[in-house]
Amino acid sequence: xxxxxxxxxxxxxxxxxxxxxxxxxxxxxxxxxxxxxxxxxxxxxxxxxxxxxxxxxxxxxxxxxxxxxxxxxxxxxxxxxxxxxxxxxxxxxxxxxxxxxxxxxxxxxxxxxxxxxxxxxxxxxxxxxxxxxxxxxxxxxxxxxxxxxxxxxxxxxxxxxxxxxxxxxxxxxxxxxxxxxxxxxxxxxxxxxxxxxxxxxxxxxxxxxxxxxxxxxxxxxxxxxxxxxxxxxxxxxxxxxxxxxxxxxxxxxxxxxxxxxxxxxxxxxxxxxxxxxxxxxxxxxxxxxxxxxxxxxxxxxxxxxxxxxxxxxxxxxxxx
Amino acid sequence: xxxxxxxxxxxxxxxxxxxxxxxxxxxxxxxxxxxxxxxxxxxxxxxxxxxxxxxxxxxxxxxxxxxxxxxxxxxxxxxxxxxxxxxxxxxxxxxxxxxxxxxxxxxxxxxxxxxxxxxxxxxxxxxxxxxxxxxxxxxxxxxxxxxxxxxxxxxxxxxxxxxxxxxxxxxxxxxxxxxxxxxxxxxxxxxxxxxxxxxxxxxxxxxxxxxxxxxxxxxxxxxxxxxxxxxxxxxxxxxxxxxxxxxxxxxxxxxxxxxxxxxxxxxxxxxxxxxxxxxxxxxxxxxxxxxxx
Numbered sequence: 001x002x003x004x005x006x007x008x009x010x011x012x013x014x015x016x017x018x019x020x021x022x023x024x025x026x027x028x029x030x031x032x033x034x035x036x037x038x039x040x041x042x043x044x045x046x047x048x049x050x051x052x053x054x055x056x057x058x059x060x061x062x063x064x065x066x067x068x069x070x071x072x073x074x075x076x077x078x079x080x081x082x083x084x085x086x087x088x089x090x091x092x093x094x095x096x097x098x099x100x101x102x103x104x105x106x107x108x109x110x111x112x113x114x115x116x117x118x119x120x121x122x123x124x125x126x127x128x129x130x131x132x133x134x135x136x137x138x139x140x141x142x143x144x145x146x147x148x149x150x151x152x153x154x155x156x157x158x159x160x161x162x163x164x165x166x167x168x169x170x171x172x173x174x175x176x177x178x179x180x181x182x183x184x185x186x187x188x189x190x191x192x193x194x195x196x197x198x199x200x201x202x203x204x205x206x207x208x209x210x211x212x213x214x215x216x217x218x219x220x221x222x223x224x225x226x227x228x229x230x231x232x233x234x235x236x237x238x239x240x241x242x243x244x245x246x247x248x249x250x251x252x253x254x255x256x257x258x259x260x261x262x263x264x265x266x267x268x269x270x271x272x273x274x275x276x277x278x279x280x281x282x283x284x285x286x287x288x289x290x291x292x293x294x295x296x297x298x299x300x301x302x303x304x305x306x307x308x309x310x311x312x313x314x315x316x317x318x319x320x
Numbered sequence: 321x322x323x324x325x326x327x328x329x330x331x332x333x334x335x336x337x338x339x340x341x342x343x344x345x346x347x348x349x350x351x352x353x354x355x356x357x358x359x360x361x362x363x364x365x366x367x368x369x370x371x372x373x374x375x376x377x378x379x380x381x382x383x384x385x386x387x388x389x390x391x392x393x394x395x396x397x398x399x400x401x402x403x404x405x406x407x408x409x410x411x412x413x414x415x416x417x418x419x420x421x422x423x424x425x426x427x428x429x430x431x432x433x434x435x436x437x438x439x440x441x442x443x444x445x446x447x448x449x450x451x452x453x454x455x456x457x458x459x460x461x462x463x464x465x466x467x468x469x470x471x472x473x474x475x476x477x478x479x480x481x482x483x484x485x486x487x488x489x490x491x492x493x494x495x496x497x498x499x500x501x502x503x504x505x506x507x508x509x510x511x512x513x514x515x516x517x518x519x520x521x522x523x524x525x526x527x528x529x530x531x532x533x534x535x536x537x538x539x540x541x542x543x544x545x546x547x548x549x550x551x552x553x554x555x556x557x558x559x560x561x562x563x564x565x566x567x568x569x570x571x572x573x574x575x576x577x578x579x580x581x582x583x584x585x586x587x588x589x590x591x592x593x594x595x596x597x598x599x600x601x602x603x604x605x606x607x608x609x610x611x612x613x
Contacts, residue, residue: 027428032502033421037433040418043471044437050453051445057452064452113345119338131599132346135353138591138598140531142549146556146584147352150359156367156577158355194349222334254447255534259553273447280448281538293446301443 058291071287078291087275095271095296098257101185107245109189110196111238115226117197118204133194144191145259148183149174180265187256199241203234239311246307272296353588360384360581367577383578384586393586395544396551399463400530403547404590407467407529412522415477420506422477423484437474447538454539465539466532466547473528476521483517484510523598527591552587556580 006014027034058078060071082088113133120126136144151158152173160170173179211229220228254273261269272292280289354374359367360383362376387393422430422437444450450469459465487510495505511518533549540546546554 023428026426030424030427030502033424033427036417036502036506037421040414040421040472040477041433043414044440046457047450047453047469047471048440048444049436051449052443054445054449054452057449113342116338116342119334120342125339125342129342129346133349134599135592135595136349138527138531138595139588140533140549142531142533142553143584143588146552146580147356149557150356150577150580150584151352158373190349190352221330258534259557276447277538281451286448286452290446290448293448297443297446304442 055290055294057287058294060287062287062290064286074287078288079295081288082292082295087270090267091270091272091275094268097181097268098184098271101181102188103242103245105185106188106193107242109193111200111234113193114197114200114204114234115230117201118230119222119226130194130197133197135194136191137195139191141191141253141255141259144187145256148187152183175262175264177265177268180260180268184257184260184269187260188253199237200234203237204230207233243304243307243311246303356581356584360578360585362578364576364578380578383576383582386576386579387582387586392551393548393583396546396548397586399545400532400547400549403463403466403532404526404529407470408522408525410467411471411473411476411525411529412518415472415480415521415525416506416511416518418472419477419480420484420510423481425485437477441474451538460539461541461545463540463545466529466535469535469539470528473525476524480517480521483514487513519597523594526594527598530590548587552583555583 054068057068057071059073059075060068061074061077062068062071117126117129120129152160154160154170154172154174159173164170171179173183207230212225215225215229254277257269257271258274258277261274273296276289276293276296279285279292351374358374358376361379361381362370362373363378363380363382366376366378367373421427422434424430445453454460454465454469457468459468491509491513492505495509500508531549532547533553536545536547536550
């Protein structure tokens with residue numbers, strides 16, 4: 001009887017109370033689960049979020065012995081120094097060029113290889129090719145660069161031996177700044193192109209085989225089938241991966257570039273990451289190099305948000 | 321009829337080129353490895369004589385004898401093995417716990433936590449602030465620095481989480497009715513039926529730890545703590561003096577080509593040994609994560 005006398009407001013309050021109690025009950029029931037994820041959360045807080053907090057030293061004149069609390073604030077001084085430094089545009093351009101190579105040269109290759117593999121009808125051949133082209137992905141950059149090094153070196157490298165036996169001049173690939181970019185992208189292709197096919201191949205398996213049959217009836221040849229059936233079917237996967245790639249705009253692989261970098265190719269090979277390493281850890285300019293890293297990370301984040309927005313505008317799914 | 325004939329002819333030409341190009345691609349991909357392995361077993365004389373060496377005619381173990389004649393490589397291999405085995409166990413322990421917890425659909429706060437973890441993939445503090453945290457937590461110049469700062473790889477954790485989320489719910493519920501707590505459900509029921517996923521992710525971690533290089537040069541200053549990748553770098557490139565990072569290895573004359581090749585092989589072989597196992601599981605695992613991530 002009493003329940004009927006409740007005003008809507010009281011009812012709402014009661015409902016809220018019940019919801020709260022329910023939430024508490026759920027939290028209590030899962031207390032062991034919280035215990036399980038606690039170490040993982042602590043890891044992310046300490047080694048991922050604490051460094052984000054540490055970015056504030058880019059607005060300070062950070063001195064290790066004074067700590068973040070005691071260091072002097074300098075505002076945007078380091079950012080100002082960065083954009084006005086003579087090296088900034090060189091680094092910016094180098095980073096952009098490598099990014100362009102990644103998007104325009106590397107990115108389409110796994111798609112093409114997947115389309116080709118999809119046309120193979122002998123399973124053993126397909127499996128065999130896949131097994132071989134995935135291998136380099138599991139090699140470290142040190143191994144990839146070392147192998148390239150022993151093959152390209154002037155004294156006894158197999159590539160220069162071939163060039164010489166064909167009657168051409170030897171090429172100093174490793175120290176010549178014209179060769180840095182081709183070498184960079186070829187190594188990226190060698191290591192990642194095969195592995196990159198996995199996700200496209202998986203998307204292709206979802207294509208309805210009847211579509212191909214129908215296309216064959218209409219007299220479409222193999223190229224047309226690829227173009228009109230397979231490619232549209234994996235379009236969404238391509239777009240998602242492209243967004244992720246764009247988000248990685250400035251993640252060109254510190255390790256890889258650092259391993260290729262030397263004093264004679266520096267004018268084309270120095271990118272933000274390697275610059276941060278040298279300025280920060282080798283020269284001890286903590287605040288300045290953090291500002292450089294912050295700039296790079298912020299541009300990356302803006303790019304991924306922008307790419308995602310763009311994809312959504314064109315009615316694609318996007319990544320979030 | 322004639323039309324069909326023509327299509328199948330074109331189709332056959334297509335197949336020919338397709339198979340040919342793919343075979344070529346596969347061969348080009350592995351040829352450098354064969355060259356390196358072949359050269360590492362050759363004599364220096366043969367290397368100088370034959371330019372395009374793939375399989376040596378005179379088999380020689382000199383290069384291996386040379387690199388294993390000092391402690392350096394044993395020490396580096398030891399470090400790499402410790403970091404790989406220990407790091408994989410460490411990472412799997414915490415990744416599995418976190419993934420299993422976050423796979424619970426009724427967990428309050430799950431969305432926020434997931435977002436916080438995914439966000440670390442899009443943005444991070446960068447090299448220097450991370451270095452400072454590693455320093456403050458006392459890990460500098462200790463092998464822990466190669467492991468603790470990379471305890472959980474968010475991608476790997478997400479793959480595991482999606483795997484756990486796809487397990488049948490009934491199992492856990494019936495165990496719960498029998499009075500089992502969450503930890504015993506995880507260790508006695510969930511992990512045993514998830515072995516393929518666990519194996520895949522373990523291998524991913526193991527390969528990453530074996531290949532670790534950047535963290536070693538960032539966080540370790542003692543040469544006797546260097547893992548094998550850093551040593552490889554020293555022997556192959558820095559010994560020839562073209563890099564400017566100053567950690568040269570100049571007290572020793574530049575090693576011979578065969579020695580460089582043999583060092584590459586030593587740094588690579590463990591990965592090639594687990595590769596068949598990787599192959600068995602990885603495609604499935606890699607997909608789970610990348611599509612749903």
